[in-house]
Amino acid sequence: MSINQIVTPLDSAVLETKEQYKVYFKIVTHAFEELVKSIADKRLCSEIEANFVKQYCELITYSLEAFRIKYLYDDEEKMRIDLTESGFPNYLEFRYLYNDLELRQQHIGKLPKVEELKQEFLDTLLKNKRPIPERRLQQAASIIYYSSVERQYIFKRFVQGKIVELGNNAEAPYLISWAFYDVTHNRPFICFMYFDLYKEKLEAYRQRIYQVLEQTADRNMDLDMMAYAIDKRLPKLLPKKIRKIDLGPLHNVFAKDELIVTHTVLEAIIKKTLDLSAFAVSLRMDETVSTGDFAEGNFFSKQYLQVWAPTKVSTYLLAPHRVIQVFYDNIPEALHELTQEPIEISALKLQNGA
Numbered sequence: 001m002s003i004n005q006i007v008t009p010l011d012s013a014v015l016e017t018k019e020q021y022k023v024y025f026k027i028v029t030h031a032f033e034e035l036v037k038s039i040a041d042k043r044l045c046s047e048i049e050a051n052f053v054k055q056y057c058e059l060i061t062y063s064l065e066a067f068r069i070k071y072l073y074d075d076e077e078k079m080r081i082d083l084t085e086s087g088f089p090n091y092l093e094f095r096y097l098y099n100d101l102e103l104r105q106q107h108i109g110k111l112p113k114v115e116e117l118k119q120e121f122l123d124t125l126l127k128n129k130r131p132i133p134e135r136r137l138q139q140a141a142s143i144i145y146y147s148s149v150e151r152q153y154i155f156k157r158f159v160q161g162k163i164v165e166l167g168n169n170a171e172a173p174y175l176i177s178w179a180f181y182d183v184t185h186n187r188p189f190i191c192f193m194y195f196d197l198y199k200e201k202l203e204a205y206r207q208r209i210y211q212v213l214e215q216t217a218d219r220n221m222d223l224d225m226m227a228y229a230i231d232k233r234l235p236k237l238l239p240k241k242i243r244k245i246d247l248g249p250l251h252n253v254f255a256k257d258e259l260i261v262t263h264t265v266l267e268a269i270i271k272k273t274l275d276l277s278a279f280a281v282s283l284r285m286d287e288t289v290s291t292g293d294f295a296e297g298n299f300f301s302k303q304y305l306q307v308w309a310p311t312k313v314s315t316y317l318l319a320p321h322r323v324i325q326v327f328y329d330n331i332p333e334a335l336h337e338l339t340q341e342p343i344e345i346s347a348l349k350l351q352n353g354a
Contacts, residue, residue: 029064032064033061035318095157157181159179161179174202180217188247188248189246198235223242235303249262250282261317267330315337316340320347320348
């Protein structure tokens with residue numbers, strides 16, 4: 001494990017109350033739903049890429065719901081939110097979640113039987129007219145958590161997508177996608193690579209491709225470095241275009257980074273200009289394409305590698321209408337640096353008591 005993959009609890013803050021949990025999960029889930037919708041509606045990606053983005057984001061929102069169930073009534077453990085430019089749960093939370101589910105049966109065996117708990121709840125509410133004790137609510141939430149959450153739907157540090165064949169792209173007839181949760185930035189990233197094969201059948205090379213991607217492209221790095229690493233390790237693969245999507249940071253009341261967008265949101269919330277539910281999402285897309293190739297090595301071990309064009313960077317900011325107004329009033333110069341005008345998305349309305 002490299003030093004960049006080491007994370008500690010000191011890198012995060014905690015959510016202390018149930019009210020904080022409710023608000024946080026509603027903001028993050030709503031933000032992801034709006035992000036996926038906008039990527040498709042605004043055609044920030046191709047249709048097939050947008051479909052893959054939707055699938056990866058569904059894994060993230062599923063994981064968030066698992067976090068919500070896990071921590072809602074747990075008075076002993078608190079969920080950690082990343083302190084750096086993220087706004088998302090610390091990577092440790094995903095790892096703990098995955099480890100929990102590996103020990104599912106052991107945890108369930110220590111909890112009361114479902115029917116016994118149901119009967120006790122009915123007696124307490126209907127016969128005794130008393131509220132359910134917190135301890136019992138915590139046990140009920142744990143039963144739901146361990147019995148309903150499926151490990152295969154949790155967003156892992158590296159998520160491998162399948163290779164698909166493109167019928168209308170002769171130069172790059174294959175597309176592969178993958179996603180990862182970068183442990184340095186504590187944010188999810190999604191990548192796409194369009195490629196061809198040189199004197200090799202896909203089935204014979206498929207597992208090798210998956211193996212190399214997980215070894216060389218499982219963390220955030222400059223796209224030209226990622227492209228070269230993949231190209232170097234896969235001599236029979238001819239990559240033609242690689243795209244990396246950075247989903248975040250998420251700017252909201254729980255974020256603690258030094259970004260100007262986050263500070264503008266926080267200041268407006270403090271001044272009551274914006275509601276507690278105000279948020280914005282940054283989105284960045286890096287793309288590079290092959291412009292040719294060059295030979296590396298000697299006559300007996302020659303390998304042709306791709307020549308990559310300078311990385312094209314596109315930056316976007318998504319936020320509700322009122323938040324965008326605050327940005328134009330306070331940080332117009334930051335908005336001018338975006339690839340296009342801020343993208344308006346639906347606001348989140350929090351009811352009393354969240």
